[in-house]
Structure formats: structure tokens, C-alpha cells
Amino acid sequence: MPSTHNAEKPWDTDDIDKWKIEPFKPEDNTAGPFTEESSFSTLFPKYREQYLKGSWKFIESALKKHGITATLNLVEGSMTVATTRKTYDPAAILSARDLIKLLARSVPAPQAVKILEDDVAMDIIKIRNLVGNKDRFVKRRQRILGPNGSTLKALELLTECYLLVQGNTVAAMGPYKGLKTIRRIIEDTMHNIHPIYAIKELMIKKELAKDPELVNESWDRFLPNFKKRSLSKRRVPHKVTDKSKKTYTPFPPAQEKSKVDLQIESGEYFLGKQAKERKAREDRDAKMKEKMEDKRKERLADFVAPEEDGEKKKKKRKREEGEEKKEKKKKRSSKGEAEEESYTTFASGRGISIVTTPKLAAQVAALPAFTEPTILEEDGTNKPTGRWFTSSIPHKGIGTLALQNLRPGTQILRYTPAFLAYLEADLGTLDRETLWGTAVSRLPTSTRDEFLRLMYIYGDPRVRVQDIVKGNTFQLSLSGVNHLAIFPETSRLNHDCAPNAQYVIDPDTLTHTVHVTREIEEGEEVSIAYTSPLEKSEARKEKLREGFHFECGCKRCRDGARSDAMLDRINEMQGELNDWSDISQATPDMALRLVEMYEEEGLQGFLDVPYGFAALAFNAVGESGEARLWAEKAREAVLRKDGRGADALRIWESLLGDAEGHWSYRRRL
């Protein structure tokens, strides 16, 4: 059959408006009354009850014209609409359903009943889930209203829709086309695109529509093309990774302490919720004070009297000279800011080579290790104790073994570093090797030989010094800047996840001291932990693989599932002991059990945490004497693990000083 698609249609004239919706009259329903009743109900909020009661007559009469009944149930708080035998328009019940929905959403009755007209529709736009943050949601919702409701009014005029913004929804009523536009604008607004852009576009379109010549043309060329509609003020992305600056280095980045480690060190780990809040408040206040002081200085600077001309010139000259110096320093730093400095007489002739920035070098030279050399002669620093020897250990290279039975608390080794280096990022590997190589070559012969005998990882002779540093490095913080430190003797200690020794590095004396943490028998290997043994086995193994290139085969790692489960229990118990609310189940017995669990797990070198909890748990039930005993143990454990600079030390010292005045005293009674 031939297509009639393009055939002449003489009845289809241009004056016909194909979009016009003709009203549905009773005579249009040729099928007669409906055979079944349809009904819809909706609940309304309590505060609408009064209003609905007052306007129900009006609503009923509006619906009656369409043959629909309406019931207001004040007991249930619901409205119901239903068809009757008089209903002639099948769509009327749907409009009636929309009517009660609008009424429930606070649309005034005279406005809501307009929904019963054939060319009026409605849309309820849910806006709450479009924005996660509550404050942001409120701010963006306010943009729909605009100042004094002006944006809302403009939108209503331009789209010929009625709008009601309430709570988590926007109710809109009007022609279909307007509703479509409104939904887009509302959603865009909640996605941070200001409605003003849409209003501008709509205004232009309205004007263009009036021009009969332009009615059938594309309006694109008249519409504004906004480049950026988003209102976000963030100009730079959150994370900027500047890859251009990174140069290859064979060293692992300084091992970051875990959040818990940092909290333990700062003592925050042991604070109750209120104490934590108090600490945060104090920190905030201190910061604010600092800022205020800066501002005050800034303001005062405005009142400094202007200088005379001659003075000005002098200052200018000085500034220029300063800048010249700065320029020179810049040039030097571009070659490699860090410089090498060797002190051959350091520590009674053991010597030390330091590679660091000139500024830090000056600070290092002012450390007690340099200014009070006698402190290094005390405590057997750099002297053999006769308690250990080194020997080859299967699969581990060289290790350190006990020459006699050793009791917990015994100091086994105490040494100063032979080499200290600041890991400057701007230097290439070979340039760094030259710098570090020179530093090592300047060490006294025996120290240099000890250094060069240390094990290495890659085996490339061109980067031998860096290779040795990679395999033997300890972190030492100088004036808050991390340095790599090599202590040839303590470098021979192998790793174990349940070590029998613990070490501490003192940044003032630069010493690395190792203490026994549980009984060690003669001939037994002495071990330390290279990574936190309080982490789960897979995490520990991964760090050892990455940082030290070996597969840990210690007892805890071989039995990973069991030891991980134990760590879970330990963490759970610590959580309980740290609960300072009224429903806390924490008791001193629980803290004592925690101490036992650490010991069973071979974590004697990390007992500062359970000791601390025991001190708090006893103090919390008013047993301040017992609390002091545990606080003293915690203090000692911190000293042996984190050193004199650890913040946690202050907590135990304050409890020791005044247990009854401590915040934890009788807290759980």
C-alpha cells in the first residue's frame, strides 16, 4: 500500500492549535457512569488540621462539580477523595488525588483547587536528597526564594507556575511546559547553579517569543552563554600533586606513624570525651590568641613613622644586599642545598658526618651532644657492654645475640650515629651519592669501615652509600625535621613482631639506646621491631617488604590469624577502657587483663598503653595508690619507647603528682 504520510490534508490548517487542551464535558463521556469506585487518601500534618477544617466546604464544593466526594478524617488525620455515580471525567479522580496532596503540603485551598482545571498539572520536587550537607541544603533552598521572595516571584511569572517551597519539597502547579522548566531550575539550584542564570534565559526567551519574525527561528544566538554557573569558590582542587618536583630516590619515605601511635605519643589516646573536647578548645584558643597577636602587630606597623630619605636609601641598599645573599643561597641550594659536615672528634673520636641544610647544621652543632661531650662518656655510650655479640643467622644475615642471660630493663647497647642525612628531594641520586660518599669518606677510619661493612639491599656499587642507608636507617628528628641516621652497631639488630628489646633515640644526645623487655637467654637473638607490632599481620608484612625487602617469618606472622584476633580483642578492650560515659563497663581488672594480653602476645616493649589504662582505671575507682604504681610503670615504659620528649610522659607525671586532683579520680564511682 502506498504511503499516505505526506499526502495532502486539507483539514489540517495553520490556525489549529494542536497543543490546546479542550475541556472534558459530561457529554464527552459516552460510556455513562463508572462501574467501580476509585478512591485516594493522603495523610496531612497536625498543623494543617485547623486550616483544612475551615476550608473543607469550599474544597467539597469544588470537587462536587466534577462528581467527586471528599472526606476529611480528623481522627486519622487523612483526606480521601472518591468517584461517585456522577463522575463523568475519568481523569478527575487523578486531579482530585493531586488536590489532596497539595493541600497536605500547605498549598492554600483556592490555589490548590486550580489543579482540577484540565490544563493545570502539578509536580512535587523532593530536594532534600540532592544535597548531603544540612547547612548547604538550607543555603541553596534559600536561593530558590531569593531576597524577599523575589527569585520565587520571578520564576512564577516566567513559567506561569505556582511555587511553594516547604521543608524538603517544592510544590509546583501550572502548565506542563512550565513544570518541566521549574523542575530543571530547582534541581540545578540544589546542585549549586544559581537560578539567576535560568531567570535571565527565560526573560530573553519571553521577549523573543513576542517577536513574530523570530518565533520560528533558533534563539541560540540571543541566549547568554555562561561559562561558569557553579557557585563553588574553590579555585584549586583539594589535592595538588606536583609531580614536576619529584626526583627519584631509592629510599622509602619517612615511615608515617599511625593515628593511634600519634595519639598515644601525645597522650590524646587516654583522654575521655570531655577532656578531648577541653584539649581541642584550648588548642583553638591558643591559635586564636596567636592570630590576634599577629593582627595586633600588623595594625601597629601602620603607625610607624615614615623614615627620612637618607635612611630609606640605606635600608634599600641593605635590602638589596640581603637579596643578593638570598640569591646566592638560592643558587647554592639549586646545586643541592644540603651540605656535608664531618666532625672527626665527636664522641671521643668516633666521629660523625652530617649532611643537612646550613641552618639545621648550626642547630645540630648546638645540641648537648656537641656542647657537653661528657654526657656521651656517661652511661657507657659507644662502649661494648659485654652483653652482646654479632653472628650470622640463617636467612637473616648478621644478627645480634646475647652473650649472657639478660633481665628485663637491662641496657644492652647505646650508640651515637656515624652518619646523619637530611633527605633533600631536589638532588639527583648520583649527585646525592657524591655528597654522601664524601661525608662517609671523611669519617675516622674505624667508623668508616664499620659503616661500609653494613649490609645493603640493591648491590649497585655506584650507589653503595645510599644502598647501605636504605637497609639500615633509623629516623631521627632534628629540630622537627626528619633525618636518616645510621648507627653501625644497633643496625645489626634484626626484626621481630614480638621483639625482646625496645629502642629509643634521644634527639639531644643523638643516642640510640636498646633495653631488654623480657628475659633473654644467653645465645638467644636480640630483636627489635622495625614496624608497629600493634598493626595487623598483613600490614606489618607489607611495610617490611616495602621498607626492608624481607619476608617476615616471625612466630606472630606465621600465626597471623590468631595474632590478628588477639589484636582485635586488645583493641576492643582498649575501646571499653577508654569509655568514660556512665554506661562504661571498664574496671581495673579489665586493665590488668589487658596487661596480660600484651605480655602473652610478646608485646612487653609496648606496655606503656595497658599500664596507662591500668593507672586510669584504678584512679577512676578511687584507688589512687594503685593508680600511682601503674602510672610510674607507664612513665618508665614511655621513656624507654618514645623518650623524654613524648607528650604522654606529662600525663603520667601529672597523675603521679596529684592523683586525687586528676580528672580521672573517682570518675567511675
Ligand SMILES: C[S@@+](CC[C@H](N)C(=O)[O-])C[C@H]1O[C@@H](n2cnc3c(N)ncnc32)[C@H](O)[C@@H]1O
Ligand atoms: C638493619 S639490617 C639488620 C642486620 C642485618 N641482618 C645485617 O646483616 O646487617 C636489616 C636487614 O636485615 C634483614 N632482616 C632483619 N630482620 C629480619 C628478619 N626477621 N627476617 C629476615 N631478614 C631480616 C633484612 O634483610 C633487612 O633488610
